[in-house]
Amino acid sequence: MVRKEIAMRLPPPHQGLEVKIPSFFRCPISLDVMRSPVSLCTGVTYDRASIQRWLDSGNTTCPATMLPLPSTDLVPNLTLRSLIAHWAASCSRTAGSAVSSVKSSPGGLVRQVESSGADPSPALRDLAAYLSDDDIDEFEKNALLGAGGATEAVTSVLPRKGEEISVEGVEAAVRVLAAIVVSDGIEDANKKRVVAGLGVDAAASVASLARVLRGGSGLEARIDAAGLAEFLLANAADEAKMAAAESSELVAELIRLVGPVDEKGTLDRKAVDTGLSCLAAISASRRGARAEMVRLGAVPAVVRALHATTEPGASAKALRILESAVSFAEGRAALCEDAEEAVPAVVGKMMKAGRDGAEAAVTVLWAVCHRYKDRRAADAAAASEGGLTKLLLLMQSGCSPAARQMALELLKIYKVNAKSCLAGYDSKTTHIMPF
CATH class of the missing domain: 3.30.40.10 (Zinc/RING finger domain, C3HC4 (zinc finger))
Structure with a gap:
């Protein structure tokens, strides 16, 4: 034949x-x-x-x-x-x-990953290189991930017990999955396969992501793990989302990611943005998960990121996290403990983070300065450069009625008369006087 x-x-x-x-x-x-x-x-x-x-x-x-x-x-x-x-x-x-090349064909690599008892790391690294190769036709990549079963094979690696696979193997699997979810050429159906695969044993998958965040070979590996966690939080079923949001191990590593990444205390823009995205998603989840995030030190880490970032999107995420934090006594205490650093950061980004970020900033300031009347926070707000001007601008920007009311109440912390208000707020727009 x-x-x-x-x-x-x-x-x-x-x-x-x-x-x-x-x-x-x-x-x-x-x-x-x-x-x-x-x-x-x-x-x-x-x-x-x-x-x-x-x-x-x-x-x-x-x-x-x-x-x-x-x-x-x-x-x-x-x-x-x-x-x-x-x-x-x-x-x-x-x-x-x-x-x-017949041996190392994509289909053969998938079989090597699936093989029990074999170290999948080399095959996973080759798969990651294959998926990241711009010269390979996207049709072939999607075929491998869909009908070829590569996605299921790779996601099955993460829940394996720690003694069965090294952190290098887990990192290699994360690299493959991260390449899938960030690629514009990969079909949505194949990206959903990643979520489904991670959700089979969500707790174990999340533990594996935290493991890479903690012991990955470098910052790129940690960013890949955080990006995969972000994708899971945004697209998974509620049960899998909760597994991520309620993982103290994962949250602690995300907080560490948005802080200094070397001995010089510098911040990596992509690391900060990805970490903030995850923490913002967690801050929108259950109350218990938000409280744990605060307990693990999210507030000072986010304030550091807020000072350092110049990206409007990252600033908005940071402000939303702080907005969630100040709904707890522990979160307010953490912010006010270093009010001289935290409050000016919030004021400074009020008009640089879009409408949502601006309203989140006003909510943070109103909670600590007006509702709970923390003296340190109120003094820091009053001393912040341009605070009065920013509040008045916000009130004229078409903000929500709730944000407008909070801004109006915050104006009372500025012990100034009408003349000084006008001197400090020179604009061709109609003036809104605080008193």
């Missing part, structure tokens, strides 16, 4: 030189060289074994086009089979040995 001839002529997978495999020789499902190419009614050709498994699993669509299949008949593609046979024979003659 021709099928057997191809199997015999394909270079053995454990020896030889690397050669370039024509992309149309690869099965869209396994991404391995096809041994028995067959075509569906949609016109797409697959290896018989791969497409048969797809159909036997109950699927009624073409895995490449996702079109419904009015017929599941498999028609042998004799022309392609002949071309593959000639190519395989040519490789054997010119190389004189096997082709290493």
